[in-house]
Amino acid sequence: MASRVLARPPAFRSVGRSLLLTLPIALWSLLMFTPSFREPGRDRHIGSLAVILFMTTLFFLMMRTGKTYQWRRWFFVALGLLFPVGFIASLVAVRGTMSIPVERMVSGDTPFCYMVIPMLFIPAALARTIIFPGSILPTANNPHSIAIMIGIWLAMTLVVGKGWCSYVCFFGGIEEGFAAIPKRARIGRSVRKLDPRLRLVPWAILLFVVVLSAALFEPVYCMWLCPFKTVTEYPAVHSVETALQMGIFITLFAGLVIVLPFLTKKRTQCAYFCPFGAFQSIFNKINLFEIRFDREKCVDCTLCQTACPIMALSAESIREGKTLMNCMKCGACVDSCKKSAAVWHLKGTKVALKPERARLLFLYGAWAMATMFGGSILANSIATMLHWLPVK
Ligand code: SF4
C-alpha cells in the first residue's frame, strides 16, 4: 500500500468549461422559478432569485472542483434547516398551532409525508383504503396531497434511486447539519467497530411498520416512531397515550438526529433507524448510477469507508469493488479517495472508463430534482423569513 505512488488530485475544470456544463442547470432553475416572478410578492421574488443563484453556483462549483459532497452538503443542510421554518409557519398560519387534534388528522387535514409511502400499499390493495389520513387531491388547507407527493416520489426515485436520501430528504438535511458542526468525530472509531448487523435494523423497522400498519390500518411509524414529528406537526397532548407519543418523538430526535450525529459525524438515524431509507435502497437496483471501486488503483486504505456518512461501505464490499445496497450516492467516498479508485459508474459500462461522464449524467438528474423540490421549499422558507422581518 505505502509503496504506491499517490495519484494526482483531480484537475480543476476551466471556468469556461465549468460554466458551459452548468448552463443546463441554470436554464432549468430559471424555468422552475420564472413563474413565481409573475405572481405578486417581493419576498417570494427574492426567495426565488436566491434559490436560482444558490443552486446554480453550487453546481458550478461541483463542475469546477470535481468534488460533489461538500457542495451538495451546503444545499442539503440549508434544506434541512429551512424546511421546518416554512412548514411550521404554514401550520401556524392555517391552524394557529403545530399540534393537531386526532379528529382533524382523521378528517384528512394534514399534509402528506413521503415517509408513509411504504405503509400505504398493502392496505390500499386489500381494502382500497389510504391509511395515512391526508387528502388525495390538494385542498386549500392541504396543498401537499397524497397524489402529488407520490408522483414526486416516483419521478425522483427513478432518477436518483436511494440518492433521495442525499438530494431530496429534508429530514436527512437536519441530521447532516448536526453532523457537520464538529471538526472531528468524538466516537468515530467506536462507530466503525459496531456490529455490521446493525445495518439490518432499518429493514427490521420497515418490516415491522409495514406489517403492523396493514394489520391495524393506521400509519404506525407516523403515530409512534417518527423523530421528525418534533419539528413538524405533533399530536395534541391530552392523554397518557399522546404524552407517550411525544416523549418517544423527542427522545428519538434528540438521540438519533442531534446527539449521535454530533458525536460521530455520521447520519445515525439514516444509517440505523430510518425505514424509508431502507425502502429506497430497493430502488438502487433499478437506478442506472452507482459508485464502484477500481481494484487496479485501490490500496485498501479504507479512507472512503471512514468518509461514508451512513456506513454503506465495508472492507469486504470495497474488496468486491462495490458499495452496500444502502449507498445514497452522496459522493463522500469518491471525494475522499486519494487514488481516484472510487468512481461514479453508469451501469452496463466498464468500471472507471468514463467516471466523470457518469457523475455528470447523475448530477444533472439529481440536481434538477433537488432544484425543483428542495429549491421550492427553500424559496418558500426564505420568503416566509423575509415576511417576518420587522423592517421592509
Ligand atoms: S477506494 Fe477507498 S480503500 Fe480504495 S484507495 Fe480509495 S479510499 Fe482507499
Ligand code: SF4
Ligand atoms: S458509499 Fe459513498 S456515495 Fe454511497 S453513501 Fe457512502 S460515501 Fe456516499
